[in-house]
Amino acid sequence: MSVIDRITDLRTRIRGAVTTPEDPTWDQARQAWNLAVDQRPAVVVEAADTADIVETVLAAREAGLRIAVQGTGHGAAARGGDLGDAILLRTSALRGVTVDPERRVARVQAGALWEDVVAASAPHGLVALHGSSPDVGVVGYTLGGGLSFLARKHGLASSHVTAIDIVVPSGELVHATAVECPQLFWALRGGGGSFGVVTEMEFSLLPIDEVHAGVLMWPADRASEVLARWRDLTDRLPEEVTSIGRLQSFPPDPAVPEPLRGKQMVVVEAVSLLGENETAALLQPLRDLRPELDTFTTGAPTMLLGLHGDPPHPVPAMGGGTMLAELPDAAIDAVIEMCGPGSGSPLIGIEFRHLGGAVGRCAEGAGALSCLQGRYAVFMVGAVMSPELAGALEQAIPATIDGLAPWATGGAFLNFTEMPIDASQAFGTTTIRRLRDIAAAIDPDRLMVANHQVRAY
Ligand SMILES: Cc1cc2nc3c(=O)[nH]c(=O)nc-3n(C[C@H](O)[C@H](O)[C@H](O)COP(=O)(O)OP(=O)(O)OC[C@H]3O[C@@H](n4cnc5c(N)ncnc54)[C@H](O)[C@@H]3O)c2cc1C
Structure with a gap:
């Protein structure tokens, strides 16, 4: 009996769907959110419940197959192997x-x-440390740390996790907390998906009724002065303000508002937990540069899901990131030369997220x-609309990261690293050794194929 035949008996063992290459829905079943990633697994299982996950892990072991878990496929490009x-x-x-509003x-x-999560927690006046995109998966994001708009005040999302249920590679369902399986619980909070299949995750929420947030935009030919002014501001912004400086190109698409259509802009985005007046005083040096667009407003934290303008549906994308210790004028000049007006860069966006505060x-x-x-987490992205653009991005992303190398920390933030790298770059020596020991103990047969696997394949 072939491997595929052995695994298709899974159809009788689970409630969810099993799709093989022979099935007419194969291409749809294997498609990741990132449409540029051509995933070709042996078989696709869509779990309907936790019992399906246990059964699939056991079936993989029996058939000599491995397990690659996917919530959405936002991180599909990062998974090697x-x-x-x-x-x-x-x-x-x-x-x-x-949501338990009493326990928050x-x-x-x-x-x-x-x-x-936002839909379930907002009616209780509670806020989660979500990222910029509404349809990123909670589990994949949090296993990688999770950098939110409130990070400078509240740290990484993974530091707010209180319990994780996980099917470990032996097929056992384990409840991990600070007191039960504390080693595994430690590894799962930022150490990635190398340790099993998470079935449920519990984390604390914050009581926040209002935020003051928005974007300021100028044409990209103002990038030098705007980014320098924003960088100066990041030296003194309080932890209640998390901000992002970015260069962003908008497509010549009728759906894009006319003033932005087909243009490259320099953008400063900020989310403040201070009131409108205090925030306005802090941002005045930027407003002195007379932005063409100013969307700052006070409102419910639900508005943060749309602030960054991330694509609301699957797209073909290629991205990469780096971590900067500083952003001096020379670094800004380098960014503009590589990605600014007239550069011909195939990137549609490059952003600098201000770190420090609680996240530091x-x-x-x-x-x-x-x-x-580091002081800034950098993420850059391009749309893979043709094979030519794919080739151009394959060159431009590493070249842009290299161009920023003089100011880099040498570390990595794995959620912003969209290609397989040696995970030791993201952790200190002691941490990566501990993660590898835990992975070796829990997954001796190397069942898991994770993004940013802590052990090399
Ligand atoms: C448009 C966009 C915006 C983003 N914004 C932010 C941001 O603001 N802040 C930030 O920190 N990151 C951000 N990211 C990065 C994102 O957090 C990572 O790509 C993350 O891995 C995506 O998780 P996912 O579950 O959606 O993706 P998937 O590709 O489904 O999962 C990624 C990996 O997580 C692991 N995994 C997922 N589910 C499980 C599970 N149940 N059990 C075990 N392992 C699992 C697997 O190893 C998998 O390969 C963004 C990415 C994109 C594309």
């Missing part, structure tokens, strides 16, 4: 979220998206990733 000997285990049907915690299933302090009792070193 050939999937030809793997089951792609999709959790996208498991989107349940429950949310419990989510493996496939929950951030928009699901390694939290006591937190997990494997308890802080981010």
Whole structure:
């Protein structure tokens, strides 16, 4: 009996769907959110419940296959390794979220998206440390640390996790907390997906009724003065303000508002937990540069899901990131030369997220990733609309990262690293050794194919 025949008996063992290359829905079943990633697993399983996940892990062991878990596929490009000997285990049907307003915690299933958490927590005046995109998966994001718009005040999302249920590679369902399986619980908070299949995650929520947030925009030919002014501001902004400086190109698409259509802009985005007046005083040096667009407003934190303008549907994308210790004028000049007006760069965006504050302090009792070193986390992205653009981006992304190398920390933030790298770059020597020991103990047969696997394939 072939491997595929052995695994298709899974159809009788689970409630969810099993799709093989012979099935007419194969291409749809294997498609990641990132449409540029051509995933070719041995088989795709769409789990309908936790029992399906246990059964799939056991079946993979019996068939000599590995397990690649996917919530959405936002991080699909980051996962190395050939999937030809793997089951792609999709959790996208498991989107349940429950909120306990008394304890201020949310419990989510493996496939929950951030928009699901916001919908469930906002009616209680509670806020989660979600990222810029509504449809990123909670579990994948949090396993990688999770950098939110409130990071400078509240640290990484992974530091707010209180419990994780996980099917470990032996097939056992384990409940991990600070007191039960504390080693595994430590590894899962920022150490990634190398340790099993998370079925549920519980994390604390923050009581926040209002934020003051928005974007300021200028044409990109003002990038030098705007980015320098923003950089100066980041030296003195309080932790209640998390901001992003970015260069962004808008497509010549009728759906894009006319003043931005087909243009490259320099943008400063900020989210403040201070009131409108205090925030306005802090941002005045930027307003002195007379932005063409100013959308700052005070409102419910639900508005943060749309602030960054991330694509609301799957796209073909290629991205990369780096971490900067500083952003002097020379670095700004380099960015503009590589990605600014007239550069011909195939990137549509490059952004600098201001770190420091709580996200720069390694939290006591937190997990494997308890802080981010450096002053700015950089993320760059391009749309892979043709093979020519794919080739151009394959060159431009590493070249742009190299161009910023004089100011880089040498570290990495794995959520912003969209290609397989040696995960030791993201952790200190002691941490990566501990993560590898835990992975070796829990997954001696190397069942898991994770993004940013802590052990090399
Ligand atoms: C448009 C966009 C915006 C983003 N914004 C932010 C941001 O603001 N802040 C930030 O920190 N990051 C951000 N990211 C990065 C994002 O957090 C990572 O790509 C993350 O890995 C995505 O998780 P996912 O579950 O959606 O993706 P997937 O590709 O489904 O999962 C990524 C990896 O997580 C692991 N994983 C997922 N589910 C499970 C599970 N149930 N059990 C075990 N392992 C699992 C697997 O190893 C998998 O390969 C963004 C990415 C994109 C594309």
